[in-house]
Amino acid sequence: MMSTVKNAKIGLFFGSFNPIHVGHLIIANYMATQTDLKEVWLVVSPQNPLKSKESLARDQDRLHLVRVAIDDNQKLRASDIEFSLPQPSYTIDTLTYLRERHPDKQFVLIMGGDNLPTLPKWKNYALILRDFELYVYNRPGYALGELENHPQIKVFDKVPQMQISASYIRESIAAGLPVQYLVTEPVLKYLESSGLYKKNRKKG
Ligand SMILES: Nc1ncnc2c1ncn2[C@@H]1O[C@H](COP(=O)(O)OP(=O)(O)OP(=O)(O)O)[C@@H](O)[C@H]1O
Numbered sequence: 048m049m050s051t052v053k054n055a056k057i058g059l060f061f062g063s064f065n066p067i068h069v070g071h072l073i074i075a076n077y078m079a080t081q082t083d084l085k086e087v088w089l090v091v092s093p094q095n096p097l098k099s100k101e102s103l104a105r106d107q108d109r110l111h112l113v114r115v116a117i118d119d120n121q122k123l124r125a126s127d128i129e130f131s132l133p134q135p136s137y138t139i140d141t142l143t144y145l146r147e148r149h150p151d152k153q154f155v156l157i158m159g160g161d162n163l164p165t166l167p168k169w170k171n172y173a174l175i176l177r178d179f180e181l182y183v184y185n186r187p188g189y190a191l192g193e194l195e196n197h198p199q200i201k202v203f204d205k206v207p208q209m210q211i212s213a214s215y216i217r218e219s220i221a222a223g224l225p226v227q228y229l230v231t232e233p234v235l236k237y238l239e240s241s242g243l244y245k246k247n248r249k250k251g
């Protein structure tokens with residue numbers, strides 16, 4: 048029987064991307080160009096039915112923003128895979144599904160160091176660590192905790208970072224403040240034309 052060669056290492060960067068900002072893009076691009084990953088897929092999390100939807104833009108708007116943000120980058124891809132999987136989405140389920148669907152690829156989980164200490168609370172986290180590598184980038188001010196030296200975890204401590212968040216961008220837009228430079232130009236254009244995150248915007 049022929050064995051499948053898993054030659055393409057793909058990094059998965061999960062997030063709400065509400066909206067995607069340059070902080071996200073710096074991480075994704077670093078991982079796609081300065082590690083052994085061939086590509087990075089930005090996996091847009093659906094609206095979690097258990098969480099407040101108050102300031103969460105619609106799935107398709109957030110996906111569209113990711114697409115326009117990475118449009119010119121051959122090594123980055125937007126994934127809507129979780130939109131069609133049962134919710135709430137558990138990372139192990141998404142990883143398992145992707146592995147079955149793409150047997151030729153080897154998936155690696157990309158994670159900020161701030162999230163690493165909470166990993167033991169995730170569904171089947173031992174299975175995640177058994178079957179998948181994790182590429183963790185340091186977040187200033189956050190300790191990595193006891194998982195730092197786990198053999199499946201590779202820590203990257205020279206990743207440039209921007210101290211911005213999607214919440215800051217949403218709040219700025221709602222307050223009528225400019226978000227130019229915090230998001231890419233195509234993202235800015237769509238935010239402006241759609242009126243996303245503006246106060247008193249009529250939802251369609
Ligand atoms: N400025 C940043 N630099 C590096 N990583 C970031 C930055 N902002 C967010 N991340 C990481 O990117 C992933 C996806 O982030 P998410 O979509 O939740 O964005 P966010 O900016 O943290 O959003 P919010 O402010 O709405 O919580 C998370 O793992 C998060 O830790």
Ligand SMILES: O=C(O)c1ccc[n+]([C@@H]2O[C@H](COP(=O)([O-])O)[C@@H](O)[C@H]2O)c1
Pocket residue numbers: 061062063092136137138139168169170
């Ligand atoms: O699988 C889990 O049990 C699990 C629990 C919490 C978080 N996650 C993943 O971590 C990402 C960030 O989560 P959060 O809650 O900080 O938005 C989210 O997109 C999920 O992919 C996954």
